[in-house]
Amino acid sequence: MHDALAKANFEADVAKLSDDAxxxxxxxxxxxxxxxxxxxxxxxxxxxxxxxxxxxxxLPPAVELLNPDGTLLAPPHLGDxxxxxxxxxxxxxxxxxxxxxxxxxxxxxxxDRWDNYRGQDGMNIPGIAMxxxxxxxxxxx
Amino acid sequence: MSHIAxxxxxxxxxxxxxxxxxxxxxxxTPDGTYxxxxxxxxxxxxxxxxxxxxxxxxxxxxxNTTDWIAxxxxxxxxxxxxxxxxxxxxxxxxxxxxxxxxxxx
Numbered sequence: 124m125h126d127a128l129a130k131a132n133f134e135a136d137v138a139k140l141s142d143d144a145x146x147x148x149x150x151x152x153x154x155x156x157x158x159x160x161x162x163x164x165x166x167x168x169x170x171x172x173x174x175x176x177x178x179x180x181x182l183p184p185a186v187e188l189l190n191p192d193g194t195l196l197a198p199p200h201l202g203d204x205x206x207x208x209x210x211x212x213x214x215x216x217x218x219x220x221x222x223x224x225x226x227x228x229x230x231x232x233x234x235d236r237w238d239n240y241r242g243q244d245g246m247n248i249p250g251i252a253m254x255x256x257x258x259x260x261x262x263x264x
Numbered sequence: 265m266s267h268i269a270x271x272x273x274x275x276x277x278x279x280x281x282x283x284x285x286x287x288x289x290x291x292x293t294p295d296g297t298y299x300x301x302x303x304x305x306x307x308x309x310x311x312x313x314x315x316x317x318x319x320x321x322x323x324x325x326x327x328n329t330t331d332w333i334a335x336x337x338x339x340x341x342x343x344x345x346x347x348x349x350x351x352x353x354x355x356x357x358x359x360x361x362x363x364x365x366x367x368x369x
Contacts, residue, residue, distance in 0.1 A: 144297045147290070148359040204367045220366035232366070244328045245362030250294030254364035260338060 124181040130157045133179045133248065140249035150256060160184075160248055163191055164256040168263045170196070172255060176248055183237045184251060185224040188216060201262040204255070220258070222251040285309040287347055288355040291320035291334075294362075298323050304355055313350060314343030317360055335359045 137155045145152050145162065153161040158177040164170040171189035188196040188205075195215070198207050204220040210229065217225035219232075227237045240246045245254075288304030290297060298320035299305045307316055313334065321329050334341040336358055341350050 139294060139296050140292075141297070141301055143301065144292045147357045148292050202367070204364055206367075220364050223366075226366050243362075244326045245294055245332060247294050250361050253294055253359065253361040257333070257335070257359075257361075258364045264338075 124178050126177075129177060129179045129181070133157045133160075133176050136176075136179070136248040139247065140252075145249075148253070148256075149260075150252065160252065162252060164259050166260050166263065170256075170259045170263075172252060174248060174252060179248065180241055183222050183224050183227055183241075184248060185213075186218050186251075186255065188218065199263070203262055204258050205262065218255055220251075220254065222246055222254065285348065285353060287353050289316055289347070289352075289358060290356070291317060291358050291360050293320065293324055293326065293360045295324045295326055307347065309348035309353065310346050312344065312346055313341055313352075313358075317343055317358075320360065329360075331363045331365075332360060333363050 134157060137160055142152050149165040151163040151165055153163060153171070155161075158175055158179070160174040160176060162172055164172065169191045171191050171193065173187040173189060174184035175187070176184045188198055190196050198205055198216045200207050204218055205216070206219040207216045209215065210217040210225050212228060213225070217223070219226050219229065221235065221240055226232050227235065286306050286308055289307050290299070290304050305316065317329070317334055321327075334343060336350075336352060336356055341358065347356075
């Protein structure tokens with residue numbers, strides 16, 4: 124996929140969630156410069172997410188779990204979409220959710236291809252971030 | 265940043281109308297905000313939440329909301345209920361997006 128097209132796709136997607144609208148649903152946007160959407164889920168236990176969206180939307184975002192200061196998070200054992208084991212590619216805990224690169228490249232989900240979700244309503248970059256944010260808040264009450 | 269509520273009148277004013285509480289509602293989705301940035305739609309407390317979610321989806325050209333969920337704060341809303349039944353009042357931001365799926369690797 125041509126990088127210029129991925130960049131255009133990225134910019135069109137992230138423009139749909141303004142900083143103000145994000146703040147109203149408890150998301151603080153740190154950066155939205157291709158290929159990274161960097162945001163913090165505001166919560167009693169905040170979570171920072173860095174979505175690397177190179178090759179968007181041919182590939183889903185690769186998602187890093189971070190502390191609010193940007194250091195790598197040692198995630199608590201939450202289960203559900205938060206897998207505290209090491210991903211075969213990154214060696215890091217990861218988000219095991221449709222719409223993340225880590226999910227679709229994990230050996231357990233190779234038969235559930237990103238193409239099954241690509242382009243669906245709600246599966247754009249802000250939509251994937253909002254799903255992760257909801258799960259985090261639900262599981263860390 | 266302060267929000268400027270642009271409340272659209274949804275029905276002619278009359279005595280009965282004055283007895284019904286109204287609220288300002290914004291729907292924030294991955295595809296934009298309804299009715300617009302810094303705007304709220306004036307709705308009756310007796311209106312079904314799902315009806316406003318449908319208006320938002322149509323306006324934002326979202327065609328499939330089969331497994332979407334609506335939340336106000338940390339509380340998930342039942343779209344089949346009214347705003348009053350869900351104890352929503354004044355000005356409300358509703359987050360509306362697809363349910364997360366996966367897990368179990």
